[in-house]
Amino acid sequence: MFGSSSSRSAAKAAAEAPERSHALSRLFEEHNRTLHSFLLMRLGNEQEAREVAQEAYVRLLQLDRPGTISFPRAYLFKTAANLAVDRIRQQINHARLDRIVPRAETVDCLGPEHRLMATEELDTLEKALFELPHSHRRAFVLHRFEDWSTAEIARDLGVGERSARNYISRAAVYCKLRIMGLAAAEAKARAGA
Amino acid sequence: MSPPSETFRAADAERMQAAMDWLVRLHERSVSEADLGEWTLWYESDERHKQAFEQMRRLWGAAGALAEGEAGAERMRRLLAPAPDARPARQPWRRFALAAARRRV
Known part of the structure:
Protein backbone atom coordinates (compact mmCIF):
# COMPACT_ATOMS: atom_id res chain seq x y z
CA MET A 1 0.00 0.00 0.00
CA PHE A 2 2.90 2.29 0.66
CA GLY A 3 4.25 1.45 -2.77
CA SER A 4 1.14 2.50 -4.58
CA SER A 5 0.71 5.70 -2.63
CA SER A 6 4.35 6.70 -3.09
CA SER A 7 4.29 5.89 -6.79
CA ARG A 8 1.15 7.96 -7.10
CA SER A 9 2.85 10.90 -5.38
CA ALA A 10 5.94 10.41 -7.54
CA ALA A 11 3.74 10.54 -10.63
CA LYS A 12 2.08 13.66 -9.28
CA ALA A 13 5.46 15.28 -8.64
CA ALA A 14 6.62 14.38 -12.17
CA ALA A 15 3.51 15.98 -13.62
CA GLU A 16 4.08 19.08 -11.53
CA ALA A 17 7.80 19.28 -12.28
CA PRO A 18 7.67 21.25 -15.54
CA GLU A 19 5.22 23.70 -14.05
CA ARG A 20 7.39 24.09 -10.98
CA SER A 21 10.61 24.62 -12.90
CA HIS A 22 8.78 27.15 -15.07
CA ALA A 23 7.64 29.03 -11.95
CA LEU A 24 11.17 28.96 -10.54
CA SER A 25 12.77 30.21 -13.73
CA ARG A 26 10.24 33.05 -13.77
CA LEU A 27 11.13 33.80 -10.16
CA PHE A 28 14.79 33.90 -11.10
CA GLU A 29 14.21 36.18 -14.08
CA GLU A 30 12.06 38.56 -12.05
CA HIS A 31 14.56 38.98 -9.24
CA ASN A 32 17.83 38.28 -11.00
CA ARG A 33 18.90 41.92 -11.13
CA THR A 34 18.04 42.40 -7.46
CA LEU A 35 19.87 39.25 -6.43
CA HIS A 36 22.86 40.26 -8.52
CA SER A 37 22.98 43.70 -6.91
CA PHE A 38 22.86 42.14 -3.44
CA LEU A 39 25.65 39.68 -4.23
CA LEU A 40 27.78 42.32 -5.92
CA MET A 41 27.53 44.40 -2.73
CA ARG A 42 28.56 41.39 -0.66
CA LEU A 43 31.31 40.03 -2.91
CA GLY A 44 32.49 43.08 -4.88
CA ASN A 45 33.07 40.94 -7.94
CA GLU A 46 30.85 40.46 -11.01
CA GLN A 47 31.86 36.92 -11.76
CA GLU A 48 31.58 35.66 -8.21
CA ALA A 49 28.19 37.33 -7.89
CA ARG A 50 26.99 35.48 -11.00
CA GLU A 51 28.40 32.17 -9.79
CA VAL A 52 26.77 32.42 -6.38
CA ALA A 53 23.43 33.41 -7.91
CA GLN A 54 23.61 30.36 -10.19
CA GLU A 55 24.48 28.09 -7.32
CA ALA A 56 21.61 29.38 -5.17
CA TYR A 57 19.23 28.84 -8.07
CA VAL A 58 20.50 25.28 -8.63
CA ARG A 59 19.99 24.52 -4.93
CA LEU A 60 16.43 25.76 -5.17
CA LEU A 61 15.82 23.51 -8.20
CA GLN A 62 17.36 20.50 -6.48
CA LEU A 63 15.21 20.59 -3.35
CA ASP A 64 13.75 17.16 -2.66
CA ARG A 65 10.58 18.44 -1.16
CA PRO A 66 9.96 21.85 -2.66
CA GLY A 67 6.46 21.89 -1.14
CA THR A 68 7.95 22.52 2.30
CA ILE A 69 9.17 25.92 1.16
CA SER A 70 6.33 28.35 1.19
CA PHE A 71 8.30 31.31 -0.05
CA PRO A 72 10.87 30.34 -2.70
CA ARG A 73 12.06 33.91 -3.18
CA ALA A 74 13.09 34.20 0.46
CA TYR A 75 14.81 30.82 0.19
CA LEU A 76 16.68 31.90 -2.94
CA PHE A 77 17.99 35.11 -1.32
CA LYS A 78 18.84 33.50 2.01
CA THR A 79 20.71 30.66 0.27
CA ALA A 80 22.62 33.19 -1.82
CA ALA A 81 23.44 35.20 1.33
CA ASN A 82 24.81 32.09 3.07
CA LEU A 83 26.86 31.09 0.03
CA ALA A 84 28.29 34.62 -0.11
CA VAL A 85 29.34 34.39 3.56
CA ASP A 86 31.16 31.11 2.78
CA ARG A 87 32.95 32.72 -0.16
CA ILE A 88 34.07 35.71 1.87
CA ARG A 89 35.44 33.37 4.53
CA GLN A 90 37.44 31.59 1.82
CA GLN A 91 38.70 34.92 0.46
CA ILE A 92 39.81 36.03 3.92
CA ASN A 93 41.60 32.72 4.51
CA HIS A 94 43.35 33.06 1.16
CA ALA A 95 44.31 36.66 1.93
CA ARG A 96 45.73 35.57 5.31
CA LEU A 97 47.67 32.81 3.64
CA ASP A 98 49.02 35.32 1.12
CA ARG A 99 50.33 37.46 3.94
CA ILE A 100 52.28 34.50 5.29
CA VAL A 101 53.27 32.98 1.95
CA PRO A 102 53.33 35.80 -0.61
CA ARG A 103 52.48 34.80 -4.13
CA ALA A 104 53.45 36.54 -7.36
CA GLU A 105 49.84 37.58 -7.81
CA THR A 106 47.98 38.21 -4.58
CA VAL A 107 44.29 37.50 -4.26
CA ASP A 108 42.23 40.65 -4.18
CA CYS A 109 40.04 40.16 -1.14
CA LEU A 110 37.39 42.58 -2.33
CA GLY A 111 37.37 41.98 -6.06
CA PRO A 112 38.10 44.30 -8.97
CA GLU A 113 34.90 46.38 -8.71
CA HIS A 114 36.53 49.04 -6.58
CA ARG A 115 38.99 49.98 -9.34
CA LEU A 116 36.10 51.87 -10.90
CA MET B 1 25.81 75.76 -15.11
CA SER B 2 24.51 76.07 -11.59
CA PRO B 3 26.55 74.72 -8.69
CA PRO B 4 25.68 71.22 -7.48
CA SER B 5 24.10 72.54 -4.30
CA GLU B 6 21.33 74.19 -6.31
CA THR B 7 20.58 71.30 -8.62
CA PHE B 8 20.85 68.74 -5.88
CA ARG B 9 17.51 67.93 -4.37
CA ALA B 10 16.84 66.96 -0.79
CA ALA B 11 14.87 63.91 -1.97
CA ASP B 12 18.01 62.53 -3.64
CA ALA B 13 19.93 62.71 -0.37
CA GLU B 14 17.07 61.02 1.46
CA ARG B 15 16.99 58.19 -1.04
CA MET B 16 20.76 57.79 -0.75
CA GLN B 17 20.35 57.64 3.01
CA ALA B 18 17.63 55.00 2.73
CA ALA B 19 19.75 53.02 0.26
CA MET B 20 22.75 53.16 2.56
CA ASP B 21 20.67 52.10 5.59
CA TRP B 22 19.66 49.05 3.57
CA LEU B 23 23.21 48.39 2.48
CA VAL B 24 24.39 48.33 6.09
CA ARG B 25 21.62 45.90 7.09
CA LEU B 26 22.32 43.64 4.11
CA HIS B 27 26.04 43.72 4.75
CA GLU B 28 25.58 41.96 8.10
CA ARG B 29 26.67 38.34 8.01
CA SER B 30 23.49 37.42 9.87
CA VAL B 31 21.07 39.19 7.50
CA SER B 32 17.53 37.86 8.08
CA GLU B 33 15.11 36.53 5.48
CA ALA B 34 12.68 39.23 6.57
CA ASP B 35 15.23 41.97 5.84
CA LEU B 36 16.09 40.44 2.48
CA GLY B 37 12.41 40.26 1.58
CA GLU B 38 11.69 43.81 2.68
CA TRP B 39 14.73 45.13 0.82
CA THR B 40 13.69 43.29 -2.38
CA LEU B 41 10.32 45.03 -2.24
CA TRP B 42 11.97 48.41 -1.65
CA TYR B 43 14.58 47.92 -4.38
CA GLU B 44 12.14 46.73 -7.03
CA SER B 45 9.33 49.17 -6.29
CA ASP B 46 11.00 52.29 -7.70
CA GLU B 47 13.67 52.83 -10.34
CA ARG B 48 15.08 55.69 -8.25
CA HIS B 49 15.54 53.31 -5.32
CA LYS B 50 17.58 51.05 -7.57
CA GLN B 51 19.69 53.96 -8.78
CA ALA B 52 20.35 55.21 -5.25
CA PHE B 53 21.27 51.73 -4.06
CA GLU B 54 23.61 51.14 -7.02
CA GLN B 55 25.22 54.53 -6.41
CA MET B 56 25.96 53.69 -2.77
CA ARG B 57 26.96 50.13 -3.59
CA ARG B 58 29.55 51.41 -6.06
CA LEU B 59 30.96 53.81 -3.48
CA TRP B 60 31.07 50.97 -0.94
CA GLY B 61 32.92 48.76 -3.42
CA ALA B 62 35.24 51.46 -4.73
CA ALA B 63 36.28 52.44 -1.19
CA GLY B 64 38.12 49.11 -1.04
CA ALA B 65 41.00 50.65 -2.99
CA LEU B 66 41.84 52.76 0.09
CA ALA B 67 42.96 49.64 1.95
CA GLU B 68 45.18 48.24 -0.80
CA GLY B 69 48.90 47.70 -0.49
CA GLU B 70 51.34 49.12 2.04
CA ALA B 71 49.94 52.64 1.62
CA GLY B 72 46.53 51.15 2.42
CA ALA B 73 47.69 49.57 5.67
CA GLU B 74 49.20 52.88 6.78
CA ARG B 75 46.01 54.71 5.73
CA MET B 76 43.88 52.33 7.80
CA ARG B 77 46.04 53.00 10.84
CA ARG B 78 45.52 56.74 10.43
CA LEU B 79 41.77 56.35 9.86
CA LEU B 80 41.42 54.25 13.00
CA ALA B 81 43.71 56.37 15.18
CA PRO B 82 41.95 57.34 18.42
CA ALA B 83 40.38 60.77 18.68
CA PRO B 84 42.50 63.17 20.75
CA ASP B 85 39.88 63.80 23.43
CA ALA B 86 36.36 62.72 22.45
CA ARG B 87 36.33 59.24 23.99
CA PRO B 88 37.57 59.93 27.53
CA ALA B 89 34.80 62.51 27.85
CA ARG B 90 32.20 59.89 27.03
CA GLN B 91 33.72 57.06 29.05
CA PRO B 92 35.78 58.58 31.86
CA TRP B 93 36.48 55.12 33.35
CA ARG B 94 38.46 54.29 30.24
CA ARG B 95 41.12 56.86 31.08
CA PHE B 96 41.61 55.31 34.51
CA ALA B 97 41.63 51.80 33.12
CA LEU B 98 44.26 52.77 30.54
CA ALA B 99 46.36 54.56 33.15
CA ALA B 100 46.13 51.54 35.42
CA ALA B 101 47.10 49.24 32.56
CA ARG B 102 50.08 51.42 31.74
CA ARG B 103 51.20 51.43 35.36
CA ARG B 104 51.09 47.65 35.38
CA VAL B 105 53.36 47.42 32.35
Missing part, protein backbone atom coordinates in the same frame (compact mmCIF):
# COMPACT_ATOMS: atom_id res chain seq x y z
CA MET A 117 36.79 55.01 -8.94
CA ALA A 118 39.07 57.71 -10.32
CA THR A 119 42.13 58.63 -8.27
CA GLU A 120 40.89 62.14 -7.49
CA GLU A 121 37.58 60.72 -6.29
CA LEU A 122 39.45 58.35 -4.01
CA ASP A 123 41.45 61.29 -2.66
CA THR A 124 38.19 63.14 -1.98
CA LEU A 125 36.81 60.04 -0.27
CA GLU A 126 39.81 59.80 2.02
CA LYS A 127 39.70 63.50 2.80
CA ALA A 128 35.95 63.29 3.48
CA LEU A 129 36.49 60.44 5.96
CA PHE A 130 38.88 62.63 7.94
CA GLU A 131 36.32 65.46 7.96
CA LEU A 132 33.83 63.26 9.80
CA PRO A 133 33.42 62.99 13.57
CA HIS A 134 35.69 60.28 14.99
CA SER A 135 32.79 57.93 15.81
CA HIS A 136 31.39 58.06 12.26
CA ARG A 137 34.78 57.52 10.65
CA ARG A 138 35.63 54.64 12.95
CA ALA A 139 32.25 52.95 12.44
CA PHE A 140 32.56 53.22 8.65
CA VAL A 141 36.14 51.98 8.51
CA LEU A 142 35.57 49.03 10.87
CA HIS A 143 32.47 47.91 8.98
CA ARG A 144 33.86 48.39 5.49
CA PHE A 145 37.46 47.31 5.89
CA GLU A 146 37.66 45.18 9.03
CA ASP A 147 34.35 43.36 8.52
CA TRP A 148 33.13 44.15 12.04
CA SER A 149 29.41 43.63 12.66
CA THR A 150 27.34 46.61 13.75
CA ALA A 151 26.93 44.94 17.17
CA GLU A 152 30.72 44.82 17.60
CA ILE A 153 31.05 48.44 16.49
CA ALA A 154 28.30 49.51 18.90
CA ARG A 155 30.19 47.87 21.78
CA ASP A 156 33.47 49.45 20.69
CA LEU A 157 31.98 52.95 20.57
CA GLY A 158 29.78 52.51 23.63
CA VAL A 159 26.58 53.31 21.73
CA GLY A 160 23.45 51.40 20.68
CA GLU A 161 23.46 49.25 17.58
CA ARG A 162 21.02 51.58 15.87
CA SER A 163 23.42 54.50 16.36
CA ALA A 164 26.30 52.40 15.06
CA ARG A 165 24.32 51.65 11.89
CA ASN A 166 23.45 55.34 11.53
CA TYR A 167 27.09 56.38 11.85
CA ILE A 168 28.16 54.03 9.05
CA SER A 169 25.31 55.04 6.82
CA ARG A 170 25.74 58.79 7.36
CA ALA A 171 29.48 58.59 6.87
CA ALA A 172 28.98 56.91 3.50
CA VAL A 173 26.36 59.40 2.33
CA TYR A 174 28.54 62.31 3.47
CA CYS A 175 31.48 60.95 1.44
CA LYS A 176 29.29 60.43 -1.60
CA LEU A 177 27.96 64.00 -1.39
CA ARG A 178 31.50 65.37 -1.07
CA ILE A 179 32.54 63.37 -4.15
CA MET A 180 29.51 64.81 -5.96
CA GLY A 181 30.93 68.27 -5.25
CA LEU A 182 28.89 69.52 -2.29
CA ALA A 183 30.65 71.78 0.20
CA ALA A 184 31.51 70.21 3.57
CA ALA A 185 28.86 72.14 5.50
CA GLU A 186 26.05 71.29 3.09
CA ALA A 187 27.09 67.65 2.79
CA LYS A 188 27.11 67.42 6.59
CA ALA A 189 23.64 68.91 6.84
CA ARG A 190 22.24 66.67 4.08
CA ALA A 191 23.82 63.52 5.46
CA GLY A 192 23.02 64.38 9.08
CA ALA A 193 26.62 63.59 9.97
Whole structure:
Protein backbone atom coordinates (compact mmCIF):
# COMPACT_ATOMS: atom_id res chain seq x y z
CA MET A 1 0.00 0.00 0.00
CA PHE A 2 2.90 2.29 0.66
CA GLY A 3 4.25 1.45 -2.77
CA SER A 4 1.14 2.50 -4.58
CA SER A 5 0.71 5.70 -2.63
CA SER A 6 4.35 6.70 -3.09
CA SER A 7 4.29 5.89 -6.79
CA ARG A 8 1.15 7.96 -7.10
CA SER A 9 2.85 10.90 -5.38
CA ALA A 10 5.94 10.41 -7.54
CA ALA A 11 3.74 10.54 -10.63
CA LYS A 12 2.08 13.66 -9.28
CA ALA A 13 5.46 15.28 -8.64
CA ALA A 14 6.62 14.38 -12.17
CA ALA A 15 3.51 15.98 -13.62
CA GLU A 16 4.08 19.08 -11.53
CA ALA A 17 7.80 19.28 -12.28
CA PRO A 18 7.67 21.25 -15.54
CA GLU A 19 5.22 23.70 -14.05
CA ARG A 20 7.39 24.09 -10.98
CA SER A 21 10.61 24.62 -12.90
CA HIS A 22 8.78 27.15 -15.07
CA ALA A 23 7.64 29.03 -11.95
CA LEU A 24 11.17 28.96 -10.54
CA SER A 25 12.77 30.21 -13.73
CA ARG A 26 10.24 33.05 -13.77
CA LEU A 27 11.13 33.80 -10.16
CA PHE A 28 14.79 33.90 -11.10
CA GLU A 29 14.21 36.18 -14.08
CA GLU A 30 12.06 38.56 -12.05
CA HIS A 31 14.56 38.98 -9.24
CA ASN A 32 17.83 38.28 -11.00
CA ARG A 33 18.90 41.92 -11.13
CA THR A 34 18.04 42.40 -7.46
CA LEU A 35 19.87 39.25 -6.43
CA HIS A 36 22.86 40.26 -8.52
CA SER A 37 22.98 43.70 -6.91
CA PHE A 38 22.86 42.14 -3.44
CA LEU A 39 25.65 39.68 -4.23
CA LEU A 40 27.78 42.32 -5.92
CA MET A 41 27.53 44.40 -2.73
CA ARG A 42 28.56 41.39 -0.66
CA LEU A 43 31.31 40.03 -2.91
CA GLY A 44 32.49 43.08 -4.88
CA ASN A 45 33.07 40.94 -7.94
CA GLU A 46 30.85 40.46 -11.01
CA GLN A 47 31.86 36.92 -11.76
CA GLU A 48 31.58 35.66 -8.21
CA ALA A 49 28.19 37.33 -7.89
CA ARG A 50 26.99 35.48 -11.00
CA GLU A 51 28.40 32.17 -9.79
CA VAL A 52 26.77 32.42 -6.38
CA ALA A 53 23.43 33.41 -7.91
CA GLN A 54 23.61 30.36 -10.19
CA GLU A 55 24.48 28.09 -7.32
CA ALA A 56 21.61 29.38 -5.17
CA TYR A 57 19.23 28.84 -8.07
CA VAL A 58 20.50 25.28 -8.63
CA ARG A 59 19.99 24.52 -4.93
CA LEU A 60 16.43 25.76 -5.17
CA LEU A 61 15.82 23.51 -8.20
CA GLN A 62 17.36 20.50 -6.48
CA LEU A 63 15.21 20.59 -3.35
CA ASP A 64 13.75 17.16 -2.66
CA ARG A 65 10.58 18.44 -1.16
CA PRO A 66 9.96 21.85 -2.66
CA GLY A 67 6.46 21.89 -1.14
CA THR A 68 7.95 22.52 2.30
CA ILE A 69 9.17 25.92 1.16
CA SER A 70 6.33 28.35 1.19
CA PHE A 71 8.30 31.31 -0.05
CA PRO A 72 10.87 30.34 -2.70
CA ARG A 73 12.06 33.91 -3.18
CA ALA A 74 13.09 34.20 0.46
CA TYR A 75 14.81 30.82 0.19
CA LEU A 76 16.68 31.90 -2.94
CA PHE A 77 17.99 35.11 -1.32
CA LYS A 78 18.84 33.50 2.01
CA THR A 79 20.71 30.66 0.27
CA ALA A 80 22.62 33.19 -1.82
CA ALA A 81 23.44 35.20 1.33
CA ASN A 82 24.81 32.09 3.07
CA LEU A 83 26.86 31.09 0.03
CA ALA A 84 28.29 34.62 -0.11
CA VAL A 85 29.34 34.39 3.56
CA ASP A 86 31.16 31.11 2.78
CA ARG A 87 32.95 32.72 -0.16
CA ILE A 88 34.07 35.71 1.87
CA ARG A 89 35.44 33.37 4.53
CA GLN A 90 37.44 31.59 1.82
CA GLN A 91 38.70 34.92 0.46
CA ILE A 92 39.81 36.03 3.92
CA ASN A 93 41.60 32.72 4.51
CA HIS A 94 43.35 33.06 1.16
CA ALA A 95 44.31 36.66 1.93
CA ARG A 96 45.73 35.57 5.31
CA LEU A 97 47.67 32.81 3.64
CA ASP A 98 49.02 35.32 1.12
CA ARG A 99 50.33 37.46 3.94
CA ILE A 100 52.28 34.50 5.29
CA VAL A 101 53.27 32.98 1.95
CA PRO A 102 53.33 35.80 -0.61
CA ARG A 103 52.48 34.80 -4.13
CA ALA A 104 53.45 36.54 -7.36
CA GLU A 105 49.84 37.58 -7.81
CA THR A 106 47.98 38.21 -4.58
CA VAL A 107 44.29 37.50 -4.26
CA ASP A 108 42.23 40.65 -4.18
CA CYS A 109 40.04 40.16 -1.14
CA LEU A 110 37.39 42.58 -2.33
CA GLY A 111 37.37 41.98 -6.06
CA PRO A 112 38.10 44.30 -8.97
CA GLU A 113 34.90 46.38 -8.71
CA HIS A 114 36.53 49.04 -6.58
CA ARG A 115 38.99 49.98 -9.34
CA LEU A 116 36.10 51.87 -10.90
CA MET A 117 36.79 55.01 -8.94
CA ALA A 118 39.07 57.71 -10.32
CA THR A 119 42.13 58.63 -8.27
CA GLU A 120 40.89 62.14 -7.49
CA GLU A 121 37.58 60.72 -6.29
CA LEU A 122 39.45 58.35 -4.01
CA ASP A 123 41.45 61.29 -2.66
CA THR A 124 38.19 63.14 -1.98
CA LEU A 125 36.81 60.04 -0.27
CA GLU A 126 39.81 59.80 2.02
CA LYS A 127 39.70 63.50 2.80
CA ALA A 128 35.95 63.29 3.48
CA LEU A 129 36.49 60.44 5.96
CA PHE A 130 38.88 62.63 7.94
CA GLU A 131 36.32 65.46 7.96
CA LEU A 132 33.83 63.26 9.80
CA PRO A 133 33.42 62.99 13.57
CA HIS A 134 35.69 60.28 14.99
CA SER A 135 32.79 57.93 15.81
CA HIS A 136 31.39 58.06 12.26
CA ARG A 137 34.78 57.52 10.65
CA ARG A 138 35.63 54.64 12.95
CA ALA A 139 32.25 52.95 12.44
CA PHE A 140 32.56 53.22 8.65
CA VAL A 141 36.14 51.98 8.51
CA LEU A 142 35.57 49.03 10.87
CA HIS A 143 32.47 47.91 8.98
CA ARG A 144 33.86 48.39 5.49
CA PHE A 145 37.46 47.31 5.89
CA GLU A 146 37.66 45.18 9.03
CA ASP A 147 34.35 43.36 8.52
CA TRP A 148 33.13 44.15 12.04
CA SER A 149 29.41 43.63 12.66
CA THR A 150 27.34 46.61 13.75
CA ALA A 151 26.93 44.94 17.17
CA GLU A 152 30.72 44.82 17.60
CA ILE A 153 31.05 48.44 16.49
CA ALA A 154 28.30 49.51 18.90
CA ARG A 155 30.19 47.87 21.78
CA ASP A 156 33.47 49.45 20.69
CA LEU A 157 31.98 52.95 20.57
CA GLY A 158 29.78 52.51 23.63
CA VAL A 159 26.58 53.31 21.73
CA GLY A 160 23.45 51.40 20.68
CA GLU A 161 23.46 49.25 17.58
CA ARG A 162 21.02 51.58 15.87
CA SER A 163 23.42 54.50 16.36
CA ALA A 164 26.30 52.40 15.06
CA ARG A 165 24.32 51.65 11.89
CA ASN A 166 23.45 55.34 11.53
CA TYR A 167 27.09 56.38 11.85
CA ILE A 168 28.16 54.03 9.05
CA SER A 169 25.31 55.04 6.82
CA ARG A 170 25.74 58.79 7.36
CA ALA A 171 29.48 58.59 6.87
CA ALA A 172 28.98 56.91 3.50
CA VAL A 173 26.36 59.40 2.33
CA TYR A 174 28.54 62.31 3.47
CA CYS A 175 31.48 60.95 1.44
CA LYS A 176 29.29 60.43 -1.60
CA LEU A 177 27.96 64.00 -1.39
CA ARG A 178 31.50 65.37 -1.07
CA ILE A 179 32.54 63.37 -4.15
CA MET A 180 29.51 64.81 -5.96
CA GLY A 181 30.93 68.27 -5.25
CA LEU A 182 28.89 69.52 -2.29
CA ALA A 183 30.65 71.78 0.20
CA ALA A 184 31.51 70.21 3.57
CA ALA A 185 28.86 72.14 5.50
CA GLU A 186 26.05 71.29 3.09
CA ALA A 187 27.09 67.65 2.79
CA LYS A 188 27.11 67.42 6.59
CA ALA A 189 23.64 68.91 6.84
CA ARG A 190 22.24 66.67 4.08
CA ALA A 191 23.82 63.52 5.46
CA GLY A 192 23.02 64.38 9.08
CA ALA A 193 26.62 63.59 9.97
CA MET B 1 25.81 75.76 -15.11
CA SER B 2 24.51 76.07 -11.59
CA PRO B 3 26.55 74.72 -8.69
CA PRO B 4 25.68 71.22 -7.48
CA SER B 5 24.10 72.54 -4.30
CA GLU B 6 21.33 74.19 -6.31
CA THR B 7 20.58 71.30 -8.62
CA PHE B 8 20.85 68.74 -5.88
CA ARG B 9 17.51 67.93 -4.37
CA ALA B 10 16.84 66.96 -0.79
CA ALA B 11 14.87 63.91 -1.97
CA ASP B 12 18.01 62.53 -3.64
CA ALA B 13 19.93 62.71 -0.37
CA GLU B 14 17.07 61.02 1.46
CA ARG B 15 16.99 58.19 -1.04
CA MET B 16 20.76 57.79 -0.75
CA GLN B 17 20.35 57.64 3.01
CA ALA B 18 17.63 55.00 2.73
CA ALA B 19 19.75 53.02 0.26
CA MET B 20 22.75 53.16 2.56
CA ASP B 21 20.67 52.10 5.59
CA TRP B 22 19.66 49.05 3.57
CA LEU B 23 23.21 48.39 2.48
CA VAL B 24 24.39 48.33 6.09
CA ARG B 25 21.62 45.90 7.09
CA LEU B 26 22.32 43.64 4.11
CA HIS B 27 26.04 43.72 4.75
CA GLU B 28 25.58 41.96 8.10
CA ARG B 29 26.67 38.34 8.01
CA SER B 30 23.49 37.42 9.87
CA VAL B 31 21.07 39.19 7.50
CA SER B 32 17.53 37.86 8.08
CA GLU B 33 15.11 36.53 5.48
CA ALA B 34 12.68 39.23 6.57
CA ASP B 35 15.23 41.97 5.84
CA LEU B 36 16.09 40.44 2.48
CA GLY B 37 12.41 40.26 1.58
CA GLU B 38 11.69 43.81 2.68
CA TRP B 39 14.73 45.13 0.82
CA THR B 40 13.69 43.29 -2.38
CA LEU B 41 10.32 45.03 -2.24
CA TRP B 42 11.97 48.41 -1.65
CA TYR B 43 14.58 47.92 -4.38
CA GLU B 44 12.14 46.73 -7.03
CA SER B 45 9.33 49.17 -6.29
CA ASP B 46 11.00 52.29 -7.70
CA GLU B 47 13.67 52.83 -10.34
CA ARG B 48 15.08 55.69 -8.25
CA HIS B 49 15.54 53.31 -5.32
CA LYS B 50 17.58 51.05 -7.57
CA GLN B 51 19.69 53.96 -8.78
CA ALA B 52 20.35 55.21 -5.25
CA PHE B 53 21.27 51.73 -4.06
CA GLU B 54 23.61 51.14 -7.02
CA GLN B 55 25.22 54.53 -6.41
CA MET B 56 25.96 53.69 -2.77
CA ARG B 57 26.96 50.13 -3.59
CA ARG B 58 29.55 51.41 -6.06
CA LEU B 59 30.96 53.81 -3.48
CA TRP B 60 31.07 50.97 -0.94
CA GLY B 61 32.92 48.76 -3.42
CA ALA B 62 35.24 51.46 -4.73
CA ALA B 63 36.28 52.44 -1.19
CA GLY B 64 38.12 49.11 -1.04
CA ALA B 65 41.00 50.65 -2.99
CA LEU B 66 41.84 52.76 0.09
CA ALA B 67 42.96 49.64 1.95
CA GLU B 68 45.18 48.24 -0.80
CA GLY B 69 48.90 47.70 -0.49
CA GLU B 70 51.34 49.12 2.04
CA ALA B 71 49.94 52.64 1.62
CA GLY B 72 46.53 51.15 2.42
CA ALA B 73 47.69 49.57 5.67
CA GLU B 74 49.20 52.88 6.78
CA ARG B 75 46.01 54.71 5.73
CA MET B 76 43.88 52.33 7.80
CA ARG B 77 46.04 53.00 10.84
CA ARG B 78 45.52 56.74 10.43
CA LEU B 79 41.77 56.35 9.86
CA LEU B 80 41.42 54.25 13.00
CA ALA B 81 43.71 56.37 15.18
CA PRO B 82 41.95 57.34 18.42
CA ALA B 83 40.38 60.77 18.68
CA PRO B 84 42.50 63.17 20.75
CA ASP B 85 39.88 63.80 23.43
CA ALA B 86 36.36 62.72 22.45
CA ARG B 87 36.33 59.24 23.99
CA PRO B 88 37.57 59.93 27.53
CA ALA B 89 34.80 62.51 27.85
CA ARG B 90 32.20 59.89 27.03
CA GLN B 91 33.72 57.06 29.05
CA PRO B 92 35.78 58.58 31.86
CA TRP B 93 36.48 55.12 33.35
CA ARG B 94 38.46 54.29 30.24
CA ARG B 95 41.12 56.86 31.08
CA PHE B 96 41.61 55.31 34.51
CA ALA B 97 41.63 51.80 33.12
CA LEU B 98 44.26 52.77 30.54
CA ALA B 99 46.36 54.56 33.15
CA ALA B 100 46.13 51.54 35.42
CA ALA B 101 47.10 49.24 32.56
CA ARG B 102 50.08 51.42 31.74
CA ARG B 103 51.20 51.43 35.36
CA ARG B 104 51.09 47.65 35.38
CA VAL B 105 53.36 47.42 32.35
